[in-house]
Amino acid sequence: MSRAAVLCGLGGSLPERIVSNEELAEQLDTSDRWIRTRTGIGQRHVVAPGQSTSDLAVAAGAQALASARATAGQADDGADLVDPVDLVVLATSTPDRPCPATAPDVAHRLGLGHVPSFDVSAVCTGFVYALATAASMITAGIAGRALVIGADTFSTILDPADRTTRAIFGDGAGAVVLRAGDSGEPGALLGFDLGSDGSGADLITVRAGGSRQRSVPGPAAEGEEFFTMDGRPVFTRAVLDMSRSSQSLLERVGWNAAEVDKVVAHQANIRILNAVGEQLGLEEKQIVANLDRVGNTVAASIPLALRDAVAGGELQPGHRVLLTGFGGGLTWGSAALVWPELETGRPHR
Ligand code: ACO
Numbered sequence: 001m002s003r004a005a006v007l008c009g010l011g012g013s014l015p016e017r018i019v020s021n022e023e024l025a026e027q028l029d030t031s032d033r034w035i036r037t038r039t040g041i042g043q044r045h046v047v048a049p050g051q052s053t054s055d056l057a058v059a060a061g062a063q064a065l066a067s068a069r070a071t072a073g074q075a076d077d078g079a080d081l082v083d084p085v086d087l088v089v090l091a092t093s094t095p096d097r098p099c100p101a102t103a104p105d106v107a108h109r110l111g112l113g114h115v116p117s118f119d120v121s122a123v124c125t126g127f128v129y130a131l132a133t134a135a136s137m138i139t140a141g142i143a144g145r146a147l148v149i150g151a152d153t154f155s156t157i158l159d160p161a162d163r164t165t166r167a168i169f170g171d172g173a174g175a176v177v178l179r180a181g182d183s184g185e186p187g188a189l190l191g192f193d194l195g196s197d198g199s200g201a202d203l204i205t206v207r208a209g210g211s212r213q214r215s216v217p218g219p220a221a222e223g224e225e226f227f228t229m230d231g232r233p234v235f236t237r238a239v240l241d242m243s244r245s246s247q248s249l250l251e252r253v254g255w256n257a258a259e260v261d262k263v264v265a266h267q268a269n270i271r272i273l274n275a276v277g278e279q280l281g282l283e284e285k286q287i288v289a290n291l292d293r294v295g296n297t298v299a300a301s302i303p304l305a306l307r308d309a310v311a312g313g314e315l316q317p318g319h320r321v322l323l324t325g326f327g328g329g330l331t332w333g334s335a336a337l338v339w340p341e342l343e344t345g346r347p348h349r
Pocket of ligand 1: 029030031034035038039123124125163164167168204229230231232234235238268269272298326327328
């Protein structure tokens with residue numbers, strides 16, 4: 001056995017307002033039928049005016065911390081298992097402001113004191129990257145207990161006239177708590193596979209707002225402040241890179257695909273999930289999907305899918321779980337763990 005980061009708390013938060021496919025079809029040239037058949041999405045949550053990524057991150061973080069406390073309270077040796085969190089890593093591509101990072105504000109509002117806290121930017125792969133970062137800091141002895149949050153509010157950067165992106169993306173936050181433990185325990189993160197390919201940087205992008213655009217005097221060109229995605233090549237790469245990354249991690253961990261109980265992939269499109277399942281030779285029951293209810297919530301997607309799978313009883317202690325994500329950058333990443341006993345309480349929406 002060796003020192004490992006062990007998942008010990010889980011939470012999530014969705015904004016109140018739900019936008020149905022029918023509501024989108026009233027505003028744009030689209031239909032419930034197109035969105036459901038091409039993406040599997042039925043509705044998405046969007047923030048209210050004035051609500052931001054940090055608000056969702058704080059709510060999800062508070063729930064994950066409560067889950068970790070409740071889980072530890074159940075353990076045989078009692079409440080002294082609850083050490084204070086000494087690291088906050090927030091995955092987001094929609095920070096409250098370009099500078100500074102959003103994580104320090106989230107840590108402050110959660111009352112976590114002067115802990116190290118920073119943002120990780122890897123778009124839809126952000127949560128897996130943040131998980132790997134926090135887990136590495138725990139195994140290196142730099143941290144003992146970490147709050148890892150994935151939170152995004154893509155509704156704030158979408159072009160209101162873009163029927164494709166508006167059909168797909170939703171807002172949300174998901175969070176987990178990691179503690180130091182050993183590699184033989186349920187919940188221990190057993191390995192990661194991470195990668196990137198910057199030659200695809202233009203496929204998923206917001207052109208304006210960064211140093212390249214701002215170094216030129218004058219305002220950004222019209223529309224460049226909005227998020228854009230070239231759907232077809234992204235679709236192909238998402239299937240290829242999540243399948244390859246999953247396969248290479250499975251080999252490293254020593255599992256074959258049939259031994260995996262649940263694959264919790266980034267919830268981009270049901271057709272992508274099914275194609276990854278086909279590439280890996282998975283059965284439908286192995287694939288977790290909640291995108292019909294929340295859409296693509298970017299960095300929140302994987303922890304929200306975990307939360308919903310636990311709440312629905314689909315994900316059980318002892319299950320072998322493979323997480324895999326793909327997103328802008330291009331970036332991709334996978335992680336493996338055996339699902340632990342967790343107290344999660346009732347999901348907050
Ligand atoms: N309603 C109706 N028609 C639409 C809509 C819509 N909401 N959106 C697109 N269309 C139209 C297109 O305009 C196009 O029309 P045309 O043939 O007249 O030009 C037609 O439907 C087909 O368009 P495609 O882009 O080929 O549609 P596709 O089946 O590929 O679906 C989609 C588009 C859903 C975007 C898909 O390509 C996809 O899921 N891509 C991957 C997204 C992804 O994985 N993202 C993950 C990373 S995202 C991140 O990191 C932030």
